[in-house]
Amino acid sequence: MSSIKIECVVSETYKIGESPVWEEKEGTLLFVDITGQKVCRWDPSTKKVQSVSVEAPIGSVALRKSGGYVLAMGNTFSALNWEDQSVTTLARVDEDKPNNRFNDGKVDPEGRFLAGTMSQEIRPAVVERNQGSLFTLYPDHSVVKHFDMVDISNGLDWSLDHKTLYYIDSLSFKVDALDYDMKTGKSSNRRTLYKLQQDEGIPDGMCIDAEGKLWVACYNGGRVIRIDPETGKQIQTVKLPIDKTTSCCFGGPDYSEMYVTSACDGMDEDWKKRQPQSGGIYKITGLGVKGIAPTAFAG
Numbered sequence: 688m689s690s691i692k693i694e695c696v697v698s699e700t701y702k703i704g705e706s707p708v709w710e711e712k713e714g715t716l717l718f719v720d721i722t723g724q725k726v727c728r729w730d731p732s733t734k735k736v737q738s739v740s741v742e743a744p745i746g747s748v749a750l751r752k753s754g755g756y757v758l759a760m761g762n763t764f765s766a767l768n769w770e771d772q773s774v775t776t777l778a779r780v781d782e783d784k785p786n787n788r789f790n791d792g793k794v795d796p797e798g799r800f801l802a803g804t805m806s807q808e809i810r811p812a813v814v815e816r817n818q819g820s821l822f823t824l825y826p827d828h829s830v831v832k833h834f835d836m837v838d839i840s841n842g843l844d845w846s847l848d849h850k851t852l853y854y855i856d857s858l859s860f861k862v863d864a865l866d867y868d869m870k871t872g873k874s875s876n877r878r879t880l881y882k883l884q885q886d887e888g889i890p891d892g893m894c895i896d897a898e899g900k901l902w903v904a905c906y907n908g909g910r911v912i913r914i915d916p917e918t919g920k921q922i923q924t925v926k927l928p929i930d931k932t933t934s935c936c937f938g939g940p941d942y943s944e945m946y947v948t949s950a951c952d953g954m955d956e957d958w959k960k961r962q963p964q965s966g967g968i969y970k971i972t973g974l975g976v977k978g979i980a981p982t983a984f985a986g
């Protein structure tokens with residue numbers, strides 16, 4: 688087995704770095720700064736980040752087949768034209784809950800964009816409970832709710848056979864599984880797959896690898912953990928030099944690198960002094976497993 692190397696590749700300190708997505712066409716890493724209200728694109732060849740400021744907290748970004756990106760931003764699903772930086776609203780959710788905002792999201796293997804909501808944080812990981820829901824934006828821009836009563840809607844991904852949706856509501860400290868009907872985009876039969884250990888922190892972003900195992904970024908846990916959905920067991924821990932690891936994705940030319948986003952919101956001066964690179968973007972190499980390419984929103 689090759690040895691694992693961890694490197695901070697973007698040392699800018701984002702407030703809440705999140706939603707990393709590898710964009711193969713450009714050879715770049717896309718991500719957001721949620722409370723910094725930015726969509727960012729890092730180019731490993733120039734080591735430069737380009738960013739677009741948006742008008743609301745932005746929970747997640749995804750690729751879009753017709754060009755540009757799709758956003759889960761404020762209480763809207765929106766489209767971003769990267770060239771002229773214009774944002775167009777595609778649909779609205781939670782209109783009866785003005786304090787809600789979108790959080791994490793991902794495109795399913797058929798090209799639908801799923802993202803969940805939460806009530807705005809009073810401070811990190813403290814929210815009015817049960818205010819969030821999980822939604823799907825279909826390619827025709829219609830929206831369907833999967834379920835509500837969520838605290839902090841977070842990481843999601845699909846099994847390699849596309850029959851299972853993996854889902855995290857952070858404050859449950861669990862990774863759940865649901866049956867997923869790829870024909871209709873409907874989910875059912877939600878159950879617990881893995882409950883985090885106390886020292887693992889709060890489950891946040893998540894991605895699947897090419898062997899069908901899940902990688903979960905653990906907020907305040909300073910790590911990503913690998914879970915085998917077959918057994919419901921944690922099978923690997925990779926620790927990072929910062930506590931507020933928020934999400935992860937595979938990227939690089941052959942998806943053999945893992946990118947991990949992080950946050951610095953809510954850290955006091957002493958904590959920041961000890962971990963000055965909190966909020967940066969990390970690259971892990973030598974994991975010995977690859978990821979799979981992200982799907983683009985079909986609408």
Ligand SMILES: O=C(O)[C@H](O)[C@@H](O)[C@H](O)[C@H](O)CO
Nearest residue numbers: 705811812839857889891906
């Ligand atoms: O990025 C997110 O998913 C939330 O918006 C963050 O604020 C934290 O990660 C969360 O508090 C920990 O679960």
Ligand SMILES: [Zn+2]
Nearest residue numbers: 791841891892
């Ligand atoms: Zn998250």
